[in-house]
Amino acid sequence: MKIGIEFxxxxxADDAHAVVGRETVEVDDLDGAIAAARxxxxTLDMPQRPDSMxxxxxxxxxxxxxxxxxxAVDEGRQ
Known part of the structure; x- marks a missing residue:
C-alpha cells in the first residue's frame, strides 16, 4: 500500500507542530510503514531532527x- 509520512x-510550550519533512513510500502493512518511517x-536530510510522525x-x-x-507509543495506531 502507498502511504504518506509526515515528520x-x-x-x-503550546504543542505547536512544525513539519520538517514528507515522504511517500510503498509498504506491505502498518508495521512496515512504522519501520520505514523510523x-x-x-536517514533523511531534513532541516531539523523530527521528534514525531x-x-x-x-x-x-x-x-x-x-x-x-x-x-511505547503504539496507542497512536488507528
Missing part, C-alpha cells in the same frame, strides 16, 4: 501518529 517537531527519520494512506486517513524512537 514534524513539537514545541512543548528509518527515514534517521504521522502516517496516512492515499486517502489521507491517519493510521499512526506517535513519537519517533518510542516503542
Amino acid at each position: 514534524y517537531r513539537t514545541r512543548g 528509518l527515514l527519520a534517521r 504521522t502516517i496516512t494512506d492515499a486517502n489521507g486517513r491517519i493510521h499512526y501518529c506517535g513519537i519517533i524512537g518510542s516503542e
